[in-house]
Amino acid sequence: MNIAFSSCPNDTFTFHALVQGLIPDAPEVNVTYADIDQTNYWAANKEGPEVMKISYAALPWVLDDYRLLPCGGALGRGCGPLVLTAEDETDPASIQGRTIAVPSDRSTAYLLFRLWASQKIPDGVGEIKIMPFDEIMPAVQRGEVDAGLVIHEARFTYQTYGLHMLQDLGVWWEEDTGLPIPLGAIIAKRSADYEKIEEWIRSSVDYAWEHPEVSADYVMEHSQEMSVEVAQQHINLYVNEFTRDLGEDGYAAIRSLLGRASDEGLVPSFHSENLR
Structure with a gap:
């Protein structure tokens, strides 16, 4: 399976177990480390691997070809720009x-x-x-x-x-x-086995929380010379219950952000049912 996500600590922490073959029955994973702005345009141009992390703001451009997965992304409170x-x-x-x-x-x-x-x-x-x-x-x-x-x-x-x-x-x-902030989304091509991919990613999140020490070297290897303390702050802020499952609050936040943005002409109009 080919996947693209950033080198930021929250992504490397989240996907470490999947990338390193620690999730039973998951396939071998080939990773491309790419800034989210790059994957946004890959998705819009129908390029790139079958699983990617993109910005939630880019979803309206890609929902016809990609499915939003309810796990693995970044959405939360107290983590805004x-x-x-x-x-x-x-x-x-x-x-x-x-x-x-x-x-x-x-x-x-x-x-x-x-x-x-x-x-x-x-x-x-x-x-x-x-x-x-x-x-x-x-x-x-x-x-x-x-x-x-x-x-x-x-x-x-x-x-x-x-x-x-x-x-x-x-x-x-x-x-x-009153809603959390949708930041980074995990998407999979609609032709992919998204239910299996969702299962593997959620298992990777669980493994990361249960064994945080196992991913430490991998996280710091890709952390762009960030200090250990800042990397941990980054993980604590962006890897939370919404990373494991968006839940109703998560989907409400996405609909609110993209609905407002569509009303302002900042993103294309879209069918909200395609978010699930």
Whole structure:
């Protein structure tokens, strides 16, 4: 079985047992480590392996060809992207008409940012610049952009750049909807045996929780020089009960995010029944 996911600690922790052949009856797995922005476009272009991690924001483009699996992804509370500035600002209007760096224009982080901005900055922001997420905080620090939308471990490290949080988009989303935040989804081609794949992935999650020490070396090997402490914070934040099963709250959150985004013209319209 071919699968693509990122080198981030939550993905390597989640899929370690499956990749290493520790799940009974699961096939040999060939992994491609790819940034989620890359897999988003692979899925949209019907390229890539039969199982991939993509952003929930990319789902409306791919649901005709791929099925959303109810396990293995990243969805939760207290794990939203942040809007950062060099100055200590508290008013969203401070970035009205300004240049904002974002890691992708087809990501949950971007959808949350646009939905928040449409509510809090009715006259709109200015230019949107897409850049690799690890370059955003240095760009804000140097004044090359006025604000940055950051994800992943930047939640834990932005203070080291002397930056300030204008908005935690997860806090805004949860206060506005009462729902968790859909971040990364696991999809499988509709021609694949999705029930078996779901079973293997859920078993891999269970194994990771039961034997966290077994995956430690694998996680750190792919952690992009992240410290052990930050990698563990990353896992604790993004691997939770929704990783094992989306449940009703998970599906409600996905419908709410993508429904709002569709209403705003940020994603194509889609049939909600295709989410299951």
